[in-house]
Amino acid sequence: MRAAYVRRIDDLGRVVVPAELRNRFGIGSGEALQLSMESDRVLLHPCQTGCAMCGSSDRLYRLHGRSICSACVTGVKNMAGHHVTGHVGAEPTGPR
Numbered sequence: 001m002r003a004a005y006v007r008r009i010d011d012l013g014r015v016v017v018p019a020e021l022r023n024r025f026g027i028g029s030g031e032a033l034q035l036s037m038e039s040d041r042v043l044l045h046p047c048q049t050g051c052a053m054c055g056s057s058d059r060l061y062r063l064h065g066r067s068i069c070s071a072c073v074t075g076v077k078n079m080a081g082h083h084v085t086g087h088v089g090a091e092p093t094g095p096r
């Protein structure tokens with residue numbers, strides 16, 4: 001059985017996406033959602049296409065539901081200095 005949520009649209013046409021769905025699909029505050037129509041349904045698609053930190057689409061890794069590019073992974077490792085060794089637990093996404 002699919003989870004279903006009922007939400008009312010407010011006077012300005014806004015609707016709240018439940019936190020459970022945002023967390024499951026890695027949809028953060030300020031991120032874009034694509035709305036599309038399919039016969040009698042409206043579909044919401046997370047549409048993060050680049051790095052969550054800089055927007056780059058070069059060599060993306062997934063971590064906690066977000067995409068991060070290799071340059072930002074390296075930047076974070078450098079910020080952490082000697083406290084981080086080896087990989088950060090991120091796995092590459094897309095074609096290798």
Ligand SMILES: [Zn+2]
Pocket residue numbers: 051052053054055056068069070071072073
């Ligand atoms: Zn980046």
